[in-house]
Amino acid sequence: MAHSPTMTMVFIALLAQTTLCFSKITNGGYLYPQFYDRSCPQVTNIVRTIVAQAIAQDPSMAASLFRLHFHDCFVRFGYDASILLDNGGTRNVISEKGSIPNSNSARGFEVIDQIKAALETVCPQTVSCADILALAARDSTVLSGGPSWEVPVGRRDSLGASLRGSNHNIPAPNNTFQTILTKFKIQGxxxxxxxxxxxxxxxxxxxxxxxxxxxxxxxxxxxxxxxxxxxxxxxxxxxxxxxxxxxxxxxxxxxxxxxxxxxxxxxxxxxxxxxxxxxxxxxxxxxxxxxxxxxxxxxxxxxxxxxxMGNISPLTGFRGQIRKTCKNINN
Missing domain, CATH: 1.10.420.10 (Peroxidase, domain 2)
Incomplete structure (x- = not known):
């Protein structure tokens, strides 16, 4: 069946708009906001509800949840929820929680665990901890009066952590301007x-x-x-x-x-x-x-x-895993 020039132009315009919804990443996969629309349509509401409850109880939690997202993105191979892992486990993880930037300051892990537990009840092993962090950071910003944005999702979780990466890659309060800028540029x-x-x-x-x-x-x-x-x-x-x-x-x-x-x-x-x-x-x-x-x-x-920042080399496809709990790698 022949298509008119007008129909062709409409199709091209729609295709261009659709492409904007996807975020291309370095390993050949894609993240997009609609990733869980069929597999776990409740994800956005569950994350927002629990984050809102946490911030209502402790307004400073908004910054803490955002900080977890930031500190995760700059470590290991990119944004993969490695910051959430505890010491030990099946792969003898050395946790990033004990690094200089995180020790005695990183917090909000219990909120992420609560979100994960709620999602596991309705959508078992479907939503990654990395995506939970990204959604929680967005909701924390909005609930504090900041801007909103569509969060591209579809990440998977890491199979390890990097204490060294956490100690060396995260910008420090006393770094020089050039050192901080270099750490940002390394991440793209x-x-x-x-x-x-x-x-x-x-x-x-x-x-x-x-x-x-x-x-x-x-x-x-x-x-x-x-x-x-x-x-x-x-x-x-x-x-x-x-x-x-x-x-x-x-x-x-x-x-x-x-x-x-x-x-x-x-x-x-x-x-x-x-x-x-x-x-x-x-x-x-x-x-x-x-x-x-x-x-x-x-x-x-x-x-x-x-x-x-959320697109810094996330794991997609068959790389990594969807953890059952955010603090431990699956057996």
């Missing part, structure tokens, strides 16, 4: 992604030990508002108090907005890794200025960068 992320994703620090806390060197050392302190630094020293003494918590954004600490960037312009970034975005690179300074002036611009790029 660029300067725009770095500045946009750093905006997640509009919610959450930092431990005193993460920025103490700025308050009492000879480097980094010159980039900090001195009255702000004096206020932080009250509860972050030179000796002791390492686990004391400070809001990363003390203006609107529980609201996902662009106040973080305004703080950087005012030299009130808590972490050195935050403040250097407005002090050591002209291009990043320009982006910070734009996001401080235009929250919609920040939100749009944040959503794009989140999808991009």
């Amino acid at each position: 992320l660029d300067l725009v992604d770095l500045v946009a994703l750093s905006g997640s620090h509009t919610i959450g806390n930092a431990r005193c030990t993460s920025f103490k060197q700025r308050l009492y050392g000879n480097t980094g302190n010159e980039h900090t508002d001195q009255l702000f630094a004096a206020q932080m020293r009250v509860n972050c003494p030179q000796s002791g108090g390492d686990q004391n918590l400070f809001f990363l954004d003390n203006v609107t600490p529980m609201k996902f907005d662009n106040e973080y960037y305004k703080n950087l312009i005012d030299s009130k970034g808590v972490l050195s890794s935050d403040q250097i975005l407005f002090k050591e690179n002209q291009e990043s300074m320009q982006i910070v200025t734009e996001y401080a002036a235009n929250q919609d611009m920040f939100f749009q790029q944040f959503a794009k960068s989140m999808v991009k």
Whole structure:
């Protein structure tokens, strides 16, 4: 049957739109938002409901769940839920939970376990822990007032963890600007992604030990508002108090907005890794200025960068597995 030119053009347009729903990944597979539409249509509602309950009980949980997603993406072979594994098990895993970036700070594991248990009841061994992390990070952002985005799913879970990768690949609060940018570029992320994703620090806390060197050392302190630094020293003494918590954004600490960037312009970034975005690179300074002036611009790029980060070499097809529990590899 012959097709008219008009019908052909409509088909091409629809095909182009459909392609945008898929996220191509390096191992030849695809992630797409509709992956569980038939196998587990309840997944989105279950994740959102449990995340909402957790944040209602503890608003700081939003930042913690987001942080799990971020720390997982930068380790091992990409985004594969390796951060959720406990020590031991059938493959004698050495957990990433004990790494320098995660020890005494990574939290929210019980929320992920609760989501997984609920999904196993209705959709046994169907939804991966990696996808749960991605969905929970999105919902945490939205429930805190931030942007929403369609989460491409279809990931599978890792068969191991990497303590070394967690210690070396995750950007640290005291890293130089170039070191942080290099760690992002290794993962296929660029300067725009770095500045946009750093905006997640509009919610959450930092431990005193993460920025103490700025308050009492000879480097980094010159980039900090001195009255702000004096206020932080009250509860972050030179000796002791390492686990004391400070809001990363003390203006609107529980609201996902662009106040973080305004703080950087005012030299009130808590972490050195935050403040250097407005002090050591002209291009990043320009982006910070734009996001401080235009929250919609920040939100749009944040959503794009989140999808991009979630596509860092995930396992698909027959690679990896769908864990029965997120903390253990299947026997």
